[in-house]
Amino acid sequence: MTPSESKGGGSASPEAPARASGVDLRVEGLRKSYGSVVAVHEVGFEIPAGKMISLIGPSGCGKTTTLRMIAGLEQPDVGRIVAGGRVLVDGDARLPPEQRDLGMVFQSYALWPHMTVFDNLAYGLKRRGHAREAIAAKVAEVLRIVGMSQYGERYPGQLSGGQQQRVALSRAIATEPGILLFDEPLSNLDAVLREQMRFEIRSLQQRLGITGVYVTHSQDEALAMSDQIAVMRDGRIVQIGRPVEIYGRPVSRFVAAFIGLTNIVELHGIEARGGGITGALPGGGSIRAGVGAISAALSRGTAAVSIRPVEIAIRRDAGSADADNRLAGRVRTTAFTGGLIDYFVDVGGGLELRVQTTPPAAAEPGEEVTLSFAADRTVVLED
Numbered sequence: 615m616t617p618s619e620s621k622g623g624g625s626a627s628p629e630a631p632a633r634a635s636g637v638d639l640r641v642e643g644l645r646k647s648y649g650s651v652v653a654v655h656e657v658g659f660e661i662p663a664g665k666m667i668s669l670i671g672p673s674g675c676g677k678t679t680t681l682r683m684i685a686g687l688e689q690p691d692v693g694r695i696v697a698g699g700r701v702l703v704d705g706d707a708r709l710p711p712e713q714r715d716l717g718m719v720f721q722s723y724a725l726w727p728h729m730t731v732f733d734n735l736a737y738g739l740k741r742r743g744h745a746r747e748a749i750a751a752k753v754a755e756v757l758r759i760v761g762m763s764q765y766g767e768r769y770p771g772q773l774s775g776g777q778q779q780r781v782a783l784s785r786a787i788a789t790e791p792g793i794l795l796f797d798e799p800l801s802n803l804d805a806v807l808r809e810q811m812r813f814e815i816r817s818l819q820q821r822l823g824i825t826g827v828y829v830t831h832s833q834d835e836a837l838a839m840s841d842q843i844a845v846m847r848d849g850r851i852v853q854i855g856r857p858v859e860i861y862g863r864p865v866s867r868f869v870a871a872f873i874g875l876t877n878i879v880e881l882h883g884i885e886a887r888g889g890g891i892t893g894a895l896p897g898g899g900s901i902r903a904g905v906g907a908i909s910a911a912l913s914r915g916t917a918a919v920s921i922r923p924v925e926i927a928i929r930r931d932a933g934s935a936d937a938d939n940r941l942a943g944r945v946r947t948t949a950f951t952g953g954l955i956d957y958f959v960d961v962g963g964g965l966e967l968r969v970q971t972t973p974p975a976a977a978e979p980g981e982e983v984t985l986s987f988a989a990d991r992t993v994v995l996e997d
């Protein structure tokens with residue numbers, strides 16, 4: 615029995631906290647094709663109760679299709695989905711969407727324009743047969759949670775985009791679903807509001823113990839909102855892990871470049887060195903890399919490595935002799951972006967590295983500098 619069913623028949627206590635009591639979710643081997651287009655290929659992941667997973671990837675990579683299969687709006691060709699011990703889909707056996715105990719928040723807020731905010735929220739509770747007083751108490755509670763208490767009598771058309779999205783969010787949590795599904799819920803908001811709502815949703819999700827699947831193509835959102843990130847490409851999950859793992863140990867060029875800024879450097883003449891590798895730069899000199907796809911690089915003899923701009927130190931002097939990697943270069947250009955300064959540094963052989971530091975500026979355009987970075991921050995990519 616689900617939390618919402620257990621409170622059916624109007625027995626919900628008005629004092630009950632708006633706990634979404636998330637359940638764990640397991641997705642196994644999902645596949646979906648439309649004619650000859652395979653939209654989703656063998657997608658699988660697991661998320662514990664009360665945690666949030668983001669599905670991120672470029673347009674058309676299968677994020678929405680995956681979410682819609684969880685919601686029951688699309689039927690997978692094959693695969694299995696289990697939530698809180700209940701089988702939602704297994705081959706041809708499937709629960710209809712309304713029995714899946716899920717809430718959804720979309721990019722288009724999908725509020726009913728002819729209903730007040732109160733009625734938008736009350737609708738799902740009425741359908742579940744809650745008593746009138748219990749509904750009023752629940753609606754008041756979820757509106758308070760999203761900071762919209764004074765807007766119950768307004769119509770959606772009388773609210774800003776951010777306010778409408780808050781109402782959509784409160785509607786999704788009002789029925790206390792086991793899992794909340796989000797499909798790019800913030801992409802219609804302006805940059806400032808999007809940033810703010812990101813933290814509001816994350817805080818709400820953590821406070822209420824909601825299990826969430828969050829679809830986005832924004833790396834900043836995925837990094838800030840999630841316990842796990844699944845990076846998708848062409849219908850497949852290409853890497854899954856905690857945000858720090860995805861950011862710090864990308865497995866491929868695609869993931870390294872898609873999640874965060876990075877420098878990708880091609881090396882040849884790969885040799886083993888202290889548990890990692892060393893490889894030659896096109897213009898002379900070499901780089902040591904300590905983590906990632908080391909054995910693949912050794913057998914291939916060439917490698918691409920990723921170094922984040924914030925991991926590179928820049929100095930006007932020669933720097934410390936015991937740095938794993940030291941490269942001499944000349945600053946081509948700098949840019950001040952508020953919290954950080956960007957430097958584009960020519961290190962010879964046609965290679966330019968991007969470096970970021972906090973202010974004050976460590977060097978000016980035209981200056982000779984030394985760049986240094988650690989081998990264990992230099993990640994060997996698979997491809």
Ligand SMILES: Nc1ncnc2c1ncn2[C@@H]1O[C@H](COP(=O)(O)OP(=O)(O)OP(=O)(O)O)[C@@H](O)[C@H]1O
Pocket residue numbers: 648651652653671672673674675676677678679680831
């Ligand atoms: N109903 C459909 N009929 C045919 N093809 C579809 C259908 N729905 C999705 N597709 C195709 O499946 C692939 C995955 O689409 P999906 O909507 O899941 O991508 P997405 O990752 O959500 O992209 P976006 O970031 O643009 O929303 C795309 O190639 C898309 O054209």
Ligand SMILES: [Mg+2]
Pocket residue numbers: 677678679
């Ligand atoms: Mg989509």
